[in-house]
Amino acid sequence: xxxxxxxxxxxxxxxxxxxxxxxxxxxxxxxxxxxxxxxxxxxxxxxxxxxxxxxxxxxxxxxxxxxxxxxxxxxxxxxxxxxxxxxxxxxxxxxxxxxxxxxxxxxxxxxxxxxxxxxxxxxxxxxxxxxxxxxxxxxxxxxxxxxxxxxxxxxxxxxxxxxxxxxxxxxxxxxxxxxxxxxxxxxxxxxxxxxxxxxxxxxxxxxxxxxxxxxxxxxxxxxxxxxxxxxxxxxxxxxxxxxxxxxxx
Amino acid sequence: xxxxxxxxxxxxxxxxxxxxxxxxxxxxxxxxxxxxxxxxxxxxxxxxxxxxxxxxxxxxxxxxxxxxxxxxxxxxxxxxxxxxxxxxxxxxxxxxxxxxxxxxxxxxxxxxxxxxxxxxxxxxxxxxxxxxxxxxxxxxxxxxxxxxxxxxxxxxxxxxxxxxxxxxxx
Numbered sequence: 001x002x003x004x005x006x007x008x009x010x011x012x013x014x015x016x017x018x019x020x021x022x023x024x025x026x027x028x029x030x031x032x033x034x035x036x037x038x039x040x041x042x043x044x045x046x047x048x049x050x051x052x053x054x055x056x057x058x059x060x061x062x063x064x065x066x067x068x069x070x071x072x073x074x075x076x077x078x079x080x081x082x083x084x085x086x087x088x089x090x091x092x093x094x095x096x097x098x099x100x101x102x103x104x105x106x107x108x109x110x111x112x113x114x115x116x117x118x119x120x121x122x123x124x125x126x127x128x129x130x131x132x133x134x135x136x137x138x139x140x141x142x143x144x145x146x147x148x149x150x151x152x153x154x155x156x157x158x159x160x161x162x163x164x165x166x167x168x169x170x171x172x173x174x175x176x177x178x179x180x181x182x183x184x185x186x187x188x189x190x191x192x193x194x195x196x197x198x199x200x201x202x203x204x205x206x207x208x209x210x211x212x213x214x215x216x217x218x219x220x221x222x223x224x225x226x227x228x229x230x231x232x233x234x235x236x237x238x239x240x241x242x243x244x245x246x247x248x249x
Numbered sequence: 250x251x252x253x254x255x256x257x258x259x260x261x262x263x264x265x266x267x268x269x270x271x272x273x274x275x276x277x278x279x280x281x282x283x284x285x286x287x288x289x290x291x292x293x294x295x296x297x298x299x300x301x302x303x304x305x306x307x308x309x310x311x312x313x314x315x316x317x318x319x320x321x322x323x324x325x326x327x328x329x330x331x332x333x334x335x336x337x338x339x340x341x342x343x344x345x346x347x348x349x350x351x352x353x354x355x356x357x358x359x360x361x362x363x364x365x366x367x368x369x370x371x372x373x374x375x376x377x378x379x380x381x382x383x384x385x386x387x388x389x390x391x392x393x394x395x396x397x398x399x400x401x402x403x404x405x406x407x408x409x410x411x412x413x414x415x416x417x418x419x
Binding site: 004005007008009010011012013015016017018022023025026027029030031033034037097199 | 261
């Protein structure tokens with residue numbers, strides 16, 4: 001009989017070696033998160049203190065306002081509950097047990113898109129054939145209008161989303177929000193005239209695929225996120241599609 | 250480099266591989282999601298480093314974050330992924346393994362409900378006892394036992410069927 005432990009050991013794959021870039025990326029992310037947390041803590045504390053002072057002052061009977069030190073003293077004591085109510089984090093939530101759509105045998109082909117996306121600063125010259133376009137805030141979502149009863153499927157498994165974002169320079173060069181390393185250090189490929197960074201497992205039925213397209217030498221990115229199982233796209237097809245996406249001129 | 254950073258890097262060097270292997274199973278082979286989970290865990294670990302190394306210890310804390318990040322399905326829709334790997338594609342199965350069998354196991358894991366999935370990984374891959382698993386998942390020991398029982402039953406069916414099918418194809 002096959003031992004489950006052995007099967008899991010094999011399925012987990014070999015233990016990867018830790019590289020210097022892994023370590024420096026972990027440290028960079030950690031430092032950044034710590035800095036953000038400290039700033040947030042200071043800001044939250046300041047806001048809470050101001051709020052408590054304001055509320056304490058306003059609810060005092062007018063007759064006592066002559067004794068100004070009293071509300072101030074109360075106010076400095078009250079922020080404690082605020083600190084205690086900081087989220088304890090990591091609570092599990094009900095799981096989404098719905099299945100994703102079936103992966104079709106043939107990938108959905110690309111077709112020319114003659115209508116630029118409305119209401120956003122970017123567009124794509126190609127589109128999955130037969131798919132519809134919907135704008136959600138500053139994001140364009142492509143979906144199959146013929147997909148019956150989408151709510152029967154697990155969330156985020158039947159849409160392809162496109163949005164634009166800006167990289168931020170915190171002293172190490174322009175860095176996409178998702179990465180710890182600046183753009184200059186990320187592994188890139190070229191699609192048409194655009195530099196591209198990709199994530200995702202090509203051909204995998206599990207992961208989603210993502211493409212970041214830098215617009216020239218600017219800080220602007222157009223990001224394409226394919227989560228649609230029902231597209232059956234591999235990375236090459238996604239790159240072909242993503243390569244047609246760009247900022248509007 | 251501060252002592253904190255040095256200690257943290259020492260921990261990451263020693264444990265990142267193990268965390269990544271655990272995350273690979275939790276994500277049923279989605280290597281980029283696995284990277285995300287590990288990064289989330291390591292980042293939070295750094296933020297709380299002073300506290301966790303004095304109290305629980307870093308390893309249980311990191312494991313708890315890893316599992317809860319996985320169980321937190323709600324973030325799935327919006328989670329942002331990143332990869333620190335130097336190669337663009339990494340879909341190829343690890344060398345020297347039966348790829349079909351590996352995929353069968355990952356597929357079976359993916360078919361389990363999330364908590365059962367996590368229980369299997371924690372108990373049979375990480376070899377945690379019921380008590381530790383319950384602590385990591387934030388549930389009772391009874392829940393862990395019942396989830397384990399159901400998960401094993403399902404896994405047994407899924408793996409036997411699949412493995413037998415593969416054998417007939419050879």
